[in-house]
Amino acid sequence: MTNQLAATFRNLLQNRNYITGVGARDALEAKMIQRAGFDFVWSSGFCISASYGLPDASILSMKTFVEEALAIKEAINIPIIYDGDTGYGNAINVIYLTKILDEAGIAALCLEDKRFPKDTSLLAGGRQELLDAKEFAGKIRAAKDAQKSKDFTVIARTEALIAGMGQQEALDRAMLYTEAGADCIFIHSKSKTPDEIIQFVNAWTSPVPLVLVPTSYPDLTEDKIEELGKVKVIIYANQVLRAAIKASQEVLSEIKRSKGVKKIENTIATLDEVFDLQDIKSMKQNEKKYL
Template sequence: MTVEGPGTPVPRGPAPSQPADRLRELLTSDSLGFLMEAHSGLSAKIVQDEGFDAIWASGLSIATAFGVRDSNELSWTQVVDVVGSITEVVSTPVLMDGDTGFGNFNNARRLVTSLCRMGVAGVCIEDKVFPKLNSFVGERHPLAEIDEFCGKIKACKDAQTVPAFTVVARVEALVAGHGFGEALRRAEAYREAGADAVFIHSKKTDGKEILRFAQEWAERCPLIVTPTTYHTVPTDAFQEHGVSAVIWANHMMRASIAAMRSACREVRQTRTVTGVERRIAPLKEVFDLLDYPELERASHRYLPQRMPLGEEVW
């Protein structure tokens, strides 16, 4: 018989799997997984409430929320602080967009050590040079040397303190115009260096080179895609070509920009909020999303309950 008391651990059945385990299971399962972008604790809670498999902590979206460009204008500690605010409020696995690792192998491995402490499930690093520029801006971005990037992957894997932590290698060869063969060569080198998954990127709108890559890749390790520009490709096609997961990479941020601009413009023009009230979230939804009722219940439990004025007992 177990007696419960202050500080007494009480068996509660099997411990829930950790976020890193669940992300690894997602990427290695036979079904297609879906990650939705988040850039704050609030957006992450919405993604979790809507039932997505995992959260993509987007570098573009986090930078945009700060009002700066996706060109390493934020320090890595600023980005990690935001990612920490996400993991504090959700249990859904978080895959962080780690850009290039914010420097060389040493910066990348320090990043991984920090993310493991915070409960982040994985990190994605891309084979561009630091400081990076967003993939959809400009042409022919310079890429890291393959050997240098492989060393960075190895450093990340050596630095992880959580066994199931996932290191994703993002291949930018197609975006940078280096061709299909170079993309495959780099992906295979990164897999051999220890990457747990490969992220193949493209900004062409028909998605043909992505599906071709997936077919040639033949499930050597989990493959991740982000159909930002080729969003008209049927999702089933990714599953049929052996893709493991799809990232909707910036849609929460872009949706919020459109909604905020619309509301701001209407209020400025009409000088009243009456018109926008029917289109924005009621305060009750805000309070429910952040669980204000729990705070009220906790207040009754932990704060002294004062008697109404005039009823004191003398």
């Protein structure tokens, strides 16, 4: 089986110093991410959960997350990394998920080694219990065995630093996951400085590339990450969602305060910009051609 976008993603990994992508909650955001020139879209469990007004805590079903990812894929032509959380169960669930994603043309699947049900990683006081490392390695093996296209990428995400288990545990887990077949290692941190991430990267001796999400440590810019080497994937996981929330709150407050929309009309997207993102022009061309 051929998965063209998975092949595109593999090619980017092999031929670029690093690649960047942004988290999306829906197809509209994904279109904007593609138009902004990013390499891929992160189909974000956190952002999709937030779009339902729910915590990122294993509440929504696999079906809901997959449907959102497939809607995103229909809207863009750049690769998608699917945020698979804990895999929605054990290795058997992961096998089913992997087959669906690979057959649908999703480029990559990311799985994290927390226990189900999970809490989002950066939540203060959240549940951060990790699955036994060998059991999680079994999930990674299951995903690799289940993929049908040779280019489908499986990313193993360790939350050892998030859980406060230290550098050695993080390194040991990451190495075990690479032995299980992981194509990339996603190392996460809730530290406000990049120190522990830099320490991990410097200690990483495997040729398997690393994935970073500089949400809590924004001082680690792309130039600095590139200097570290070993990091091939950078994800800006939730900034678009947070920007949308902030802007929407400000617009709503102004409408309520001024009892109208006159003051905000020049600060928001025009209807023509919305029509453009909806591909209205293409629809009208097809109407002339076929109706």
